[in-house]
Amino acid sequence: MSTDPSNLARGRTRRRITLADVAREVGVSTMTASRAITRPELVSAELRAQIEKAIRDLGYVPNRAARALASARSHVIAVLIPSLSNAVFTDVLAGVQDAVDAEGYQVLIGNTRYSDAEEEKLVNIHLQSNPDGVLLTGLTQSDKVRQMLAAANLPTVSMMDLSDDPDRYSVGLSQFDAGYTVTRHLLVKGYRRIGFIAAQLDERTLKRAEGYRQALRDAGLYDARREVLVPDPSTIALGAELIGRLMACVPDCDAVFCCNDDLAYGAIYQCQRRGIAVPKQLAISGFNDLPASAWMNPSVTSIATPRYRIGFEAATLLKRLINGEKPELHRIDLGFTLMAREST
Numbered sequence: 001m002s003t004d005p006s007n008l009a010r011g012r013t014r015r016r017i018t019l020a021d022v023a024r025e026v027g028v029s030t031m032t033a034s035r036a037i038t039r040p041e042l043v044s045a046e047l048r049a050q051i052e053k054a055i056r057d058l059g060y061v062p063n064r065a066a067r068a069l070a071s072a073r074s075h076v077i078a079v080l081i082p083s084l085s086n087a088v089f090t091d092v093l094a095g096v097q098d099a100v101d102a103e104g105y106q107v108l109i110g111n112t113r114y115s116d117a118e119e120e121k122l123v124n125i126h127l128q129s130n131p132d133g134v135l136l137t138g139l140t141q142s143d144k145v146r147q148m149l150a151a152a153n154l155p156t157v158s159m160m161d162l163s164d165d166p167d168r169y170s171v172g173l174s175q176f177d178a179g180y181t182v183t184r185h186l187l188v189k190g191y192r193r194i195g196f197i198a199a200q201l202d203e204r205t206l207k208r209a210e211g212y213r214q215a216l217r218d219a220g221l222y223d224a225r226r227e228v229l230v231p232d233p234s235t236i237a238l239g240a241e242l243i244g245r246l247m248a249c250v251p252d253c254d255a256v257f258c259c260n261d262d263l264a265y266g267a268i269y270q271c272q273r274r275g276i277a278v279p280k281q282l283a284i285s286g287f288n289d290l291p292a293s294a295w296m297n298p299s300v301t302s303i304a305t306p307r308y309r310i311g312f313e314a315a316t317l318l319k320r321l322i323n324g325e326k327p328e329l330h331r332i333d334l335g336f337t338l339m340a341r342e343s344t
Contacts (some may be wrong), residue, residue: 001008003235004267005332007149007173011208014276015053016061017058017059017061018034018060019037020260021054021060021296022051022054022058022060022071023332025054025057025058026050026051026054026208027038028047028051028056029194032047032051033051035045035284036051036052036053037051038046041198041340046133048204052084056215060253062227067275071302072149073107074129074130074131074132074313075103075104075105075131075132076106076107076108076130076131076132077096077106077107077131077134077135077318078108078123078126078127078129078133078134078135079096079107079108079110079134079135080110080112080119080122080123080126080134080135080136080137081093081109081111081112081137082111082112082113082114082116082137082138082202083111083113084111085111087290087291088175088288088290088305088307089137090304090306091307091308091311092137092159092160092256092307092310092311093107093109093239093284093311094308094311095307095308095309095310095311095312095313095314095315096135096311096312096314097311098312099293099311099312099313099314099315099316099319101125101317103319104151105132105241106217108129110122110123110125110126112132114135114200114202116145117139118198119141119142119145120142120145120148123145124151125149125320127143127152127154127333128166130156132154132155133154133155133156133157133318133319133321133322134149134154134155134156134157134318135156135157135158135159135314135315135318136156136158136159137158137159137160138159138160138202138203138204139157139158139161139168139170139203140162140170140203151191152213155167155318155321155322156169156318157169157170157171157315157317157318157321158170158171158172158314158326159171159172159311159314160172160173160175160204160208160310160334161173161174161175161203161204162174162331163164163330163331164331165330166330167330169297169317169318169328169330169331170322170329170330170332171310171311171313171317171329171332171334172316172332172333172334173221173305173306173310173333173335174207174333174336175203175204175205175207175208175211175332176207176210176214177211177336178208178209178210178211178287178305178336179207179210179211179212179215179257179287180190180211180212180214180215181211181303181305181336181338182212182257182285182287182301182302182338183211183215183216183257184215184284185285185301185338185344186215186255186257187215187221187270188344189255191223191253191254191255191283191344192211192254193221193223193226193252193253193255194216194226194252194253194254194255194257195227195228195246195250195255195256195257196226196227196228196229196254196256196257196258196259197227197228197229197233197239197242197243197249197256197257197258197259197263197267197296197320198230198258198259198263198309199229199230199231199234199235199238199242199259199263199343200231200232200233200234200259201229201230205239205259205260207293208259209227210245210289211228212257223250223252225244225249226241226245226250226253228245228249229252230242230265231264232296233341234259234262234263234282235262235266236262236263236265236266236269237266238262238266239258239262239264239265239266239268239269239270240265240267240269240270240273241266241270242263242266242267243256243266243270243271243284244270253282253285254281254282254283255279255282255283255285255344256282256283256284256285257285258284258285258286258287259287259293259300260286260288261286261287261288261290261293261300262286262290262291263286263288264284264285264286264287264302264343265292265300266288266294267284267341268284268296268298271284278296278298278343279342279344280344282318283300283301283303283343283344284300284301284343284344285300285343285344286300286301286302286303287302287303287336288303288304288305288306288307288337289302289303289304289305290302293339293341294339294341295315296343298342298343299341299342299343300341300342300343301338301339301340301341301342301343302339302340303336303337303339304335304336304337304338306335306336307332310334313332313334
């Protein structure tokens with residue numbers, strides 16, 4: 001080792017440490033130092049240890065952009081989700097991260113805030129980082145987003161829903177079937193005047209609503225008056241407000257399907273404040289089966305969605321596409337589970 005540490009320390013204040021500095025520190029070529037990072041199996045254990053020590057001592061940070069130019073791969077995956085505060089999507093992200101960590105992929109997370117305009121902006125920004133692939137939430141992107149992704153010609157997988165398009169890869173569950181199932185559960189339990197409250201009104205919520213309607217139509221019991229749908233962001237407080245609106249309009253409801261668990265929690269709290277017994281006077285069900293649902297009083301009937309697995313399997317599928325594979329399955333249905341509990 002030839003470089004005086006004090007000089008290195010001074011050098012770090014003047015310029016970025018490069019791979020060439022690491023190579024000089026060890027006394028090898030820059031190509032050998034690069035190989036130790038990108039193809040460590042091609043470098044002896046002893047030499048690799050020396051290079052790793054020099055990297056630590058010098059504080060070298062690999063230049064990802066340069067590596068991407070050299071390899072035609074950025075090892076970056078762009079992931080677009082509609083919310084960073086919603087536990088549904090933090091679970092999805094956890095699955096994505098676990099699926100790509102071992103291969104050294106970096107995840108660029110974009111929060112679309114349920115906005116087409118925001119999604120367009122984020123896709124434009126992320127494509128400038130030359131990602132190897134893209135994970136989208138849902139199936140209804142704007143024309144501009146579709147055009148940008150088509151022009152980039154990148155592997156793309158959609159999460160949380162299922163596409164019938166044979167040219168599109170998707171991993172998720174049937175939101176329509178899930179909405180139908182929870183409504184059918186209420187019918188089997190003997191409820192006949194079933195309401196529906198919903199917020200945010202993204203594509204997945206609207207498909208659950210269609211499932212709800214179809215189950216009631218099949219039973220000859222659909223009544224459009226028993227729906228309260230608003231575009232506001234979903235919160236527990238909103239659930240309390242919406243159940244109040246519903247009961248003011250159609251006070252004879254004997255059950256309510258809430259499009260997510262937050263609304264169901266608010267509905268239950270409002271019923272408790274008003275002295276309405278759940279489920280004796282009014283049954284309440286939710287959707288997504290958040291952890292608190294099993295511990296509410298009463299515990300909440302909900303649809304358990306495999307959020308972590310959706311993220312993991314979608315990222316795994318994307319990696320296969322990035323590697324040039326042609327998976328036979330374009331559509332991976334991970335299903336859902338009805339969690340019948342005390343609230344119904």
